[in-house]
Amino acid sequence: MNLGSGFAAGLAQGQQFTRGIADAYRAGQQMNDARDQAAQKEALKGIASATAVESTGYTADQGKELEGLAANGYKIDFDGAQKAYVAxxxxxxxxxxxxxxxxxxMGERSAGSMSREQQDSTRMLAMADVIGRTDPERGLQMRQQLTLGAHDLKRQAREMKQWQQxxxxxxxxxxxRKQFQASLIDQSGKSREATMDDHLAHSQRRIAALTQAGHLKAADQATQDLMAQSHIKIxxxxxRRQEASDKAAAGLAVGDYAPLMELYNRYVPSGYKxxxxxxxxxxxxxxxRTDLNGREAAPVTLKDSGEALGLLKSMASPAALYQYSQGEFQRSLRPSRETVPSGLPYGASR
Known part of the structure; x- marks a missing residue:
């Protein structure tokens, strides 16, 4: 037997055997890949067809809250009538x-309803997890895209809210502004120049309207104008205020309260009349009293004429009058809130 030909034949047989092993391995891999692809396709199909089910119940956070209460010594009972746990x-x-x-x-429970956008986001995250099992790079890319998209949606929502505000x-x-301009036109249709009192009343109405609508930042900015106007006016x-105060004091002595009313309404920029x-x-x-819109406000009670004279004396100090009037105006913006009478001088009460 020729040694060279025998070696060649053995080598060929070895190569053929090796190719057989490689082919079998590739066939096995293809079968595994096919199974993985089928499983992935089935998982993605299940995610795509998942539906949100709304009902009434308890969330995991509520369960944790009950556990915390129990740990702190609360006794937990279930009230069938209320369908609630009572601690x-x-x-x-x-x-x-x-x-x-x-x-x-998709196996998770959340409070309230889920919007279509929230459901889609949850689906996409689940799909990214499924794809990431066989293709980690693509799964990571999908997650990054979802994160960026969520940030963009939040930013757009904030911008839209700000634009609406x-x-x-x-x-x-x-x-x-229209109401302010209309207030400067007399019965004959002629417009007059706005006075300091006109501008001050306009600022007060601006602040009241903005506060009532919930735009507190804009109201605070308008308040800066009002504070400056009030300081200048006082x-x-x-x-003139001192002269009017003297007349009011003389009126109090004889039971005439009209001068006191005129003094307050003309010289105290509190928002009340x-x-x-x-x-x-x-x-x-x-x-x-009435508020900026002419509606009846809570009355103020002074215990006697002596306390009314104390009110007049407090008006002699521009600083004291400024603080009092600004405090009263801020209280006028919260008519439904109970306030203590500390904003009134000399113990006056509401």
Whole structure:
């Protein structure tokens, strides 16, 4: 037997055997890949067809809250009538954990409803996880794209909200300007020059309208104008205010309250106007007031004429009058809130 030909034949057989192993490995890999692709396709199909189910129930966060209450010594009972868990401790504190609207979606439960955008985002994240098992790079890219998209949506939502707020503020400011201009036209149709009092009243109405609409930042900016206008008015009116105060004091001595009303309404930029003063039992004076819109406001009661004279004395100080008037104006913006009478001079009460 020729040694060279025998070696060649053996080498050929070895190569053929090696190729057979490689072919078998590739065939196995192809079968595995096919199974993986089929499993991935099935998983993606399940994600795409998943539906959100809304119902009433409890969330995981509520469960954690109940666990925390129990750990802090609360006794937990279920109230069938309320369909709620009621937690009580030895001190008598009670907390109720009630059922709420929930959404079950893809194995997770969240409070409230899920928007279409939230559902799509949850689906895409789940798909990125499935794809990432066989193609980590592509899965990571999908997650990054989703994160960037979520940031863009939040930014757009913030910008849209700001634009809406700016539009609303602009509308309110426009309405106030029209009312201000209309207030300067007399019955004959002629326009007059605006006075300091006109500008001050305009600022007060701007602030009230912006505050009522919830635009507190814009209201705070307008308040800066009002503070400057009030300070200037109080300083400029010092002499005339003192003269009016003397007349009011003389009126109080004889039971004439009209000069006191005129003094307050003309020289105290508080946002309130006195609509009437009535003497009550024991010499008490009830002061009726209206707000910027002419609506009846909570009355103020002075215990006697002596306290009214104390009010007049406080007006002699521009600084004290400024602080008082600004405090009263801020309170006028919160008519439904209970306020203490500390903003009134010399113990006057509401």
């Amino acid at each position: 009580r401790n030895d001190a008598g504190d009670t907390k109720t954990i009630a059922m709420q609207g929930v959404t079950d979606f 700016d539009d609303e503020v602009g509308r309110i400011e426009g309405e106030q 300083q400029m009116d010092t002499k 006195i609509s009437g003063i009535e003497a009550g039992q024991g010499g008490a004076l009830q002061i009726k």
